[in-house]
Amino acid sequence: MKKKLVVLTGAGISAESGIKTFRDSDGLWEGHNVNDVATPEGWHKNPALVLDFYNQRRKQLKEVQPNLGHQILAELENEFDVFIITQNVDDLHERAGSSNVLHLHGELLKVRSTKNPNYILDWQDDLNFGDFDENKNQLRPHIVWFGEEVPALEEALTLTQSADYFAVIGTSLNVYPAAGLIDFTTRETPIFYIDPKPIKIPNLRNPLEVIPMRATEGVAFMKEKLLNQMQ
Incomplete structure (x- = not known):
């Protein structure tokens, strides 16, 4: 055994x-303050920034190898x-x-419903406003942000x-x-x-x-x- x-x-x-990691010496994650792109507050304040940030991370992931x-x-x-x-x-x-x-x-190549945390989809491309779950709720990155369970x-x-x-x-x-x-x-x-x-x-x-x-x-x-x- x-x-x-x-x-x-x-x-x-x-x-x-x-x-890259936000734990680099400058404290930034790819040039962004983590509070702006990795917290529920950042999402509510500027969801367009958050969506774009993770869209860029998704593209970057396709360019790297194990x-x-x-x-x-x-x-x-x-x-x-x-x-x-x-x-x-x-x-x-x-x-x-x-x-x-x-x-x-969480996982960069998945998204989930903003209302139903169990509604999770595989996602390879950009996530945009108007990408909804089955009940017309906006989808968000499937990432555990700071302050979340x-x-x-x-x-x-x-x-x-x-x-x-x-x-x-x-x-x-x-x-x-x-x-x-x-x-x-x-x-x-x-x-x-x-x-x-x-x-x-x-x-x-x-x-x-x-x-x-x-x-x-x-x-x-x-x-x-x-x-x-x-x-």
């Missing part, structure tokens, strides 16, 4: 494919039951071949609690509730923490291996470590 590897990924793994970090995580399914919990809204994990991907913060959190907690190995890759561990998942691992679960600028994780009792590398290098290093432990 395969061991379960649960992986929490953040913007750092997608950044190596060319997708990197070696994404690919190795997919390859690890040969040896482990791999479950990826990602804070990223891109589809790079899926395009690399990962089978089990849970998006905490995280519907996938309960499933993420269940996965985390059942992990034989847990990995944190390319996330600042500053965005909650995602950053708190690490506290729900069982105490004996080994944790791999991959980040070029790792922070100190307070009150952690698990076996911890800090890998101060970018995602592409660190995931390859972690794979070797995991395979050696299986021998």
Whole structure:
């Protein structure tokens, strides 16, 4: 029976494919204040700006490719039951071949009704005013904005609690509730923490291996470590 590897990924793994993050030093997301494009207040204030912003992100996503970090995580399914919990809204994990991907913060290639959160559609092109659900309600990006509930959190907690190995890759561990998942691992679960600028994780009792590398290098290093432990 395969061991379960649960992986929490953040913007750092997608950044190596060319997708920028608002956690860059300027605090902006592609030149925009996050309050303008990633909050319910921003949507109500200027929905045209928000629609255009995500339309541009959708176009950008078509121009980038999964990197070696994404690919190795997919390859690890040969040896482990791999479950990826990602804070990223891109589809790079899926395009690399990962089978089990849970998006905490929504998906760029989906939209949903402004009135019915369970009305969700796959969406590849621009989203415009006048794009409605079946009841003539405007559609919006299927993104969990700041201040909104995280519907996938309960499933993420269940996965985390059942992990034989847990990995944190390319996330600042500053965005909650995602950053708190690490506290729900069982105490004996080994944790791999991959980040070029790792922070100190307070009150952690698990076996911890800090890998101060970018995602592409660190995931390859972690794979070797995991395979050696299986021998």
